Amino acid sequence: MPRVVWTIHHPQSDTGADDWETSVCSCPYREKAMARSPSRRIPSNHLLSALSTADFTLLQAHLIPVGLELRRSVERANKPIRHVYFPEDGIISVVAASTRDRQSEVGLIGREGMTGINVVMGNDRSPHLSYVQVAGRGQYMKADSLRQAMKESASMREYFLHFAQAFMVQTAHTAVANGRANIEERLARWLLMAHDRLDGDELPLTHEFVALMLNVRRAGVTVALHGLNRKGLVSAKRGQIVVLNRAGLETAANGLYGIPEAEYRRLTGWRTKR
């Protein structure tokens, strides 16, 4: 396998965090929260928008809008976690590294969640690393502030723990996918997960990049993508994959997509795209 190429072209990485305030979240939790407190400025991160007003207030002063630039390192392996991120657009991926050249994505976090699960679970580090894989924007805050807020609010702590549980299920299904699915199935699953976490249907992804995520050859992704294309499920331009038919992709994922998503729904109220 060739060395990882990190100078990947990502059109989205230019946009920065300028327009984060104008973004729209159609999830019903937001409407409810709006009704509770119309003046409250609610970020489109699902966890933040679903918090009660009281809980959100505990966090509000600590949250800082931030652009998630491609490759920004969010957590390092076995180093103290200083900040946690609540993405609103873009993807942060969690990677387990057994050796330096044997890394593998084990989970993916976007607008449905947060980084720093270990902080939520009462710890300060983990052997995984995570970094921004698709540029976007979000909010972040000091890990210590989060700890303080969770100490003050049991409901917040419980809610974030629910998210952690759903994330565990995602990781488990990554293991299943790696063990028992072919490239096309895994690609379908990954595209759906990315689609859920990004604005629009056009995903700014190169084949090389997706290959990294799936731990397969770049050429393998190209071929699998042609397969999905032939079925009319996606179209592809240079550096871009367009989702045309979500339902079809779910079929193509052959049971690998859906169970973790149902857990996100059940435990945190987050709905994926339809």
Place this chain on the structure above:
Amino acid sequence: MPRVVWTIHHPQSDTGADDWETSVCSCPYREKAMARSPSRRIPSNHLLSALSTADFTLLQAHLIPVGLELRRSVERANKPIRHVYFPEDGIISVVAASTRDRQSEVGLIGREGMTGINVVMGNDRSPHLSYVQVAGRGQYMKADSLRQAMKESASMREYFLHFAQAFMVQTAHTAVANGRANIEERLARWLLMAHDRLDGDELPLTHEFVALMLNVRRAGVTVALHGLNRKGLVSAKRGQIVVLNRAGLETAANGLYGIPEAEYRRLTGWRTKR
């Protein structure tokens, strides 16, 4: 793939739970606990033995010794969890099922831990199932009693959450192993994990059985086992695999073994065999 054959021969399954009181745990945590309260009857489950006397007292009255018979179902997918188990010998495995015939082991629990992580995390169910994969013995209690105890003791709750975190790391590395390792490497990893959780060096496992765990052909296990045998790391009889050289197996696992184990150590104090 032929339908799962569950009538596997397991010598150990006869022994039942008769001798659980006589088993010895050499972990230093036990010694310490003994010193604190010499009359306290400490199970050889690591989590239980490492609890403070006060915390253990909260659980003690609820714990019931139990034989873990092969195939006993411990948790069902999406069904309320009624009991949690603290194994002392034997292996319980956690399985994610994307479809009925596409199951995959995502984690493995023995004397270092407990089932019911979801209960610890404030929930009552999970989409995974778990059942006894290698017969043994342990203690179990009602999930509600555990909830009550955790409500009364923050330190217990935190400690069990630490275990849950280490378990997450194990799951993540299962994903890595499934994605990037060959059969022999995965076999070495799995044997080490099983060895850590069972008494003695003789593991009562058939090839068919290990193949189920690793999601590979039975014949693939046979061949891989010969590879390890040729290197002098294991020997094998009918229905039994004997670990001869742990250090060698760790080398053979090629980086796939060790990181989760270090987390168990760091977060819960559990030491694997040497």
Place this chain on the structure above:
DNA sequence: TTTCGACCGTACGCTTTCGTACAATATTTT
């Protein structure tokens, strides 16, 4: 002691994926 089923060793053709390579095209830089 014999019988029978569980378990293990081995083989063969097939499929998937890999590693690698090279050319063609799109985009950015000079």
Place this chain on the structure above:
DNA sequence: AAAATATTGTACGAAAGCGTACGGTCGAAA
């Protein structure tokens, strides 16, 4: 506009693993 670079399409032999099958052996039950 030309050059450099990034990205994609495609190909080919090699390797790993699969599905399947069959015979041999061990151990438990009759």
